[in-house]
Amino acid sequence: MDFSVTLVNLAGAVALLLWGVHMVQTGVQRALGAKLRGLLGIALRNRFQAFLAGIGVTAILQSSTATGLMVTGFAAGGLMDLVPALAVMLGANVGTTLIVQLLSFHVAEVAPALILIGVLMFRRTSAAPRDFGRVLIGLGLVLMALNQFVALLDPYEDVPSLRMLLGAVSTQPVLDVILAAGLTWAAHSSVAMVLLTMSFAAKGVVPPAAAFALVLGANLGTAINPVLEGGAGDDPAARRLPVGNLINRGIGVAVGLAVLPWLGPWLVSIDPDNTRVVADFHTGFNLALAVVFFPLLTPFAGLLRRLLPTRIDTADPGRPLYLDHSAIEVPVVALGAATREALRMADALEAMLLGLRDALQRPDRRHLSELKRLDDVLDTLNTAIRSYMTSLPAEAMTEGDHRRAVEILSFATNLEHAGDVVDKGLLGIVSKQLKRGLVFSSAEADPLCGIIERLTTNLRSAAALLVTGDERAARLLVEEKGTFRGLEAEATTEHFARLRDGRLDSVETSTLHLDALRDLKRVNAHLVAAAAYPLLESRGELLDSRLR
Template identity: 30%
Template sequence: MDELMNHIANLLGAVALIFWGTYMVKSGMLRTFGMSLRTALSHGLDNRFKGFAAGFCLSSLLQSSTAATLLVAGLQSEGLVNTLIAISCIFGAELGSAFVATVLSLNLAVIAPILILIGVVMFFHYTPSKRQGQFGRIVMGLAFIMVAINQIVVSTEPLRSSADLAPFFLLLHDYLILSFIAGMLLAIGCVSSLAAVIVSSSLYAAQVLDYETAIWMVLGANAGSTVLALSTTMFASSVGRRGPYATSFFRALIIALALFVLSVGLPNSIKLPDNVVLFHLSFNALVGLLGLLFIKPLSALIEHCLPNIQTDPTIYSDNKKLFVQENFLSVGISLSVAKKNLIKEIEGIRLLWGDVDTLLRLNPNPGDVMLMRNKAAELVRLNRSLSLFLNRAVTPSLSSYEAIQWQNMKSVNGSLKSAVNLIDHTIEVINEGKCLKHLDFSPEGLRELRESHQIVLSSIETLHAYLSSTDAKEKKELTEKLLAHQKRLLTAAREQTHLHLLRIANDDVNAIETDALHLEIQSLFNRVAGLICASVNLELERV
């Protein structure tokens, strides 16, 4: 009994080592090449076959169809790939995962010690924050997988003669659905179908399971992979879920059809690969081929079921989607998502600043003012969510360049928070000092305030262009432009204050009624412009 428990412990330990090895390869690849893979996927994929090939290569590199699916879902959420390309990529990813399982099932344990030695030297010599260090992590992960697979083969051989486990394996043989469930649970537990396929293959090779029971277990592993695709993308946007949901629906149909074929005994008249791992590869190749044939009606169906719901660009309440799993696949991807949301926040500030002009010109009813202030509250929520997102994106493996990027965005986001609060205060001041009292600025005073307002608006638009730009020369020009806006505003403020005081001296009724308010608004405008300019200065200090 003790010997049996020892073999089972070795088997479970080997399964855990496969999980750890695949995680090391996946995380190492994403940290090293995450943004490069993302960029490559979002360009040049103009037909289903290129998408399929890209998904195959991506999954082969990441050792995980689940990670590949998350990456594709993120691209589709951002509109960088269409539904047809996303579906073809995920079909290719599933075949790529099966191909990797086939390659790793070969007896490669003999080279594992050499790979571990190379990986350890690279990891500690170059440090994990550098690309070479992460590549060492990838090499070690591959070696661990090879060692684990060899350990599974060794550990399953003694199970054949175990009288204690015989009833359990007999149960799997008599009730094939239990074998299917076991394969599915193992794939879900390891977040990969690789371990379940290798275990079922080893049990068949050791004659613990017969061929039919083993392939039911493999089909369960494929079902587990399908469940993972659904569960890991369930919180993505409706567009981002299209690819994973369409492929999962199609794969579920094919798996159900395969189970029916096995149940009625048709395999006796069909030539199937005698190797369980080859069956896994052949099954995924068949699913991919059929998927490509039916991809157009499948795309149309899923687009009908998951329509793209257009939302008001000024509404930011659905910030939970910021924290979906595909946004944390690598630090580079997280920073890219954070920057896009930072630009989205600035666009919201621009729209909110447009409301200030409405208050200067008109005296809207309290309900309209309340909606304006609600926009400010939504922007504050987005700002807070982005701050939490950036905190979560930090990992110990942050490179020096990524650390600078992170600090830049964190600082800019903090400056924008102060700007939003100040604009909200400006709306409150104008509403209480003018709108609720049904007062109006003098024509000259209104023209001057709107001129200052336009300068601040130009500053916000320049900041938007600055953060959207990737060209160093253009960013330098935009920085100079932003500083020029601030100087222009200060000069205009001095001139306008002088003119305003002259109007008061000439007993201009409107100017007298809004005397203190006019000067306070001018001061608030200057402070908002200062915060907008500070956003760029904070970034430049750390470049």
């Protein structure tokens, strides 16, 4: 066969391998992505659970890069401590070796069966069988690609020029590491790179020493992607986890290169099968890295915090100002700090409502974008408050402290939900006005603006109620729900009356007007639930049901 044709076929086999790995990863992420993300969130309580979760999640996803990006997002959002996050990455590095171990055995014969079953499942209408079918097809393609790759190398394994070239490369382990790291970074898959290395080693195209160096490079390259893609924003603290993972991988690769002249011959003497010995070296490297770094995670995390300190941006409205972590051991002080932070959420929501009032009268695209960013502020503050409150020591809290913590969490959560209604519902109405060139008439806009003014007053009452805990104010706020129900019913009746009489300026704006009323009523319901309901419920002033 012509050598140029062989090169194209080899490139096609590599592309098929990468696509198969991609199908396995995307199939698993579609089928189990949310559950795996939830598993990581639950397991990040201590380093031991986190390490096991990292192994399990990555063994299923077959991508330490995907796991790294998920955990980096958790760490950047303040949802976990750095130590268990680093433990997850150690586990992820071990988990990604399991599929390599499986494929190191001679299982290429099952590839057609896997593809056949996968296609039959993929043709099903429900999502779960389709996603699992995608995984089976991907595994089949990986096995076929590896088998084809080895077959294509057969005629050329004894070519003198190729032997000379590969022999020159194999004498430069540092060059092997750099080459494999670059290819792994480009392919976003250490699994694919290690499998290719196994194929080279199986045919004797590269000696075991060079194969081990290529494996080291693949382990280094897979740590580069989270550093480039996982650091959120300009805050260096968001890059602590991926940088830490890259550092421990780099140290491991440096040590591995140093001991390779002695370690390589010993491994070959134990197992003469080059395919198996490359897979075992890959697994052993990551296990050794986990054993060495696991006891050192706490000081290593401290070093990362000093190297990448949190950047404090006083102009960032989403940055918590009052959540003093040194006060966590004194719950009464911490609860006061959380209350002050929750009141900042009320200020942000009030700014959204006042901006909404102006936007309904004079829609403006730039103004709309600024208002949507305020919802991100609410989300960030709510996450920070929830994380802060859950870190309080339960044994140091009284029954009253627990009750107060629930009130603060309820307030923050409901204000965040109210912001979502404004963002996705009411600002969505403004967006429709802009797209369709619609403007509310004064008969439609004036009542909406009046209701928004009333909502603003209720929001201020809810914020005051969080501080004072006054039962009379709570009852007045609850009565506002009846008022809003009456306003919506009155506006709906007026809408249909004008529709019958042909007095509508625009059917579209009238429909948007009704949608806005319903969303404003929902916002008010969240305000009542934020401050009035927890207080009245704690004092036994709420009925179980409104049914007669």
